[in-house]
Amino acid sequence: MGHSSDFDPAEAARLALEHSHQEGALLPILHALQGRFGWIAPEAVAWVAERLNLSRAEVHGVVSFYHDFRDHPAGRQVIKVCQAEACQARGARHVTAQLEERLGVKLGQTAPDRSLTLEPVYCLGLCGNGPAALVDGRPYADLSGRGLARCLKGVGR
């Protein structure tokens, strides 16, 4: 995830084939397309709509409903830092400010050079060891303590 490239219908068709047996396959297909292309481009919406015999509005409605699906490319790395209550109680707000400063990007934004995106997430299930974050799907905890350095190392900073 995190990388983005031009939408390729042939590649999309290959990915969608793996989901052809599934009932209600829209979410699995969108996950597959985003996993490959990094985001759900307008031409991907049109392609999926055609393929599943849905209107483009229906597909757009689903893409815009779910926080995971992107209608624009993310940075090459995606850092999701937990903002939920259990992490708040262990210092998430302070840690988020530290991450913003160290990474040079505000929460909810992508760096101008597209190197990374810093996003909020609401619970990673690491509530006893928080504050917690996911870096490209790898979990990090104890960000108020020793975990911050590990996390930044994972980001390559």
Added chain:
Amino acid sequence: MKVYVSGDAAAVALGADEVAAQITAALRPRSITVVRPGSRGYLPAEPLVEVETPTGRVAYGPIFEEDVPSLLPVLLEAGPHPRRLGRLEEHPFFVGQRRLTFARVGIIDPRSWSDYRDHGGLEGLTRARALAPSEIIARINNSGLRGRGGAGFPAGLKWKTAAEAPGARKFIVCNADEGDSGTFADRMLMEGDPFLLIEGMVIAALAVGATRGYIYLRSEYPLAIATITTALATARSEGLLSASFDIELRIGAGAYVCGEETALLESIEGKRGVVRAKPPLPAHQGLFGCPTVVNNVLTLAAVPHILASGPEVYAGFGMGRSRGTMPIQLAGNLRHTGLYEVPFGLTLGQLVDEVGGGSLSGRPIRAVQVGGPLGAYFPRALFDTPFDYEAFTAKKGLIGHGGVVAFDDTVDLAAQARFAMEFCAVESCGKCTPCRIGSTRGVEVIDRIRGDQDRAANLVVLKDLCETLRFGSLCALGGFVPYPVESALQHFPEDFQRAPQAAGPGHLPGRSQR
């Protein structure tokens, strides 16, 4: 001889993979197997390392990368080390527990089918196969098992309804969209004992006559997704799953509201996760319009034990109408965080002060939120409330999925109330007007109260808004968001009589931009 290095997401998040790699490399010449079990559930000791000895496993934790060189020389002899915890069965965090559902989590290799069978796996299913569907349902009924997702609806009654509903196809849907902050029991179970969940679903399928199952698992749990994917493949090759009942894994996409059962069904069908009006109940018309049982991970995972040991054993634990055990999750600002499975009935104060060991920060605990973002904030004055569905309802709270999040005295409850409203605004599916718009108005009203604009009048507006949300919402998102707000108002009124302490802690940038 085996060495165990926790492979649970919480341990991995603290560097367990690096610890396991170091230990594996060092022990390879001695042909010692390094196993990666789930978490034992005592989270301050993660990453946890255990070594097999003739008298049981001896634990060391937390073991970080830099601790490995000092641990290796003593590990195989279970020798002394500053981080040596001894046998966890004798550790204070474990002696008071009664592990029925989590008996194997942290003990077995979650990838190993033989480990599962050797530790009592499939006993429940074997019993169930000898019973008529109605007899399975009767046993679940007699156990008193209630839905562990939060609503506490009797599981046997839900199964009976789906079993009796006419339908060419029926479904078992496992709700693994564990979105409540402070909860991680579903994740721990799926990462530590995935075959237990699958066995529970197979038993449910036998009981209601289902031909297909779905596990709806949130995307925020990548390790659980990997473990369940592997376990489903193994279950197929071992014959636990087959053409007559197979399970498909579906991944969520970051929508909290999809933890609500009807929104979850919409999502599996490939739609926006918009809540459905009930009736019809999912048990009558659920997934693709067919009779469907939607149960939480912990509900389904409790089933094999009930069948294996008998419903009276399970029903023998607990208090009042809350029977059996509850995997309570201690989180937030506590010294001893973790998974604590006990019969219902311990008081909140026992959980926080005794088991949890007070605050991690060393400051006094001021508020405890039980039951996730839609749960009430309880002050110390309510710490005598026993952990029980009805007892919490009586105190205008809820136990939800069993998450307990402690805050010390630096917490600003007006900020927490604002956060609850803002979270509701971001996560509302948009179906009900009070939830879609009222939550945003709630944020604004709380801002006015904190900014001392007509404070007294706006406090009345906020209470009125909570009434509207409670009675004007279809599901628990809009219907329950008054719990954190009103409890903050009732128990911590002084926090609403002053300006915000620092930069708005409940600020949620990014997501609301969509």
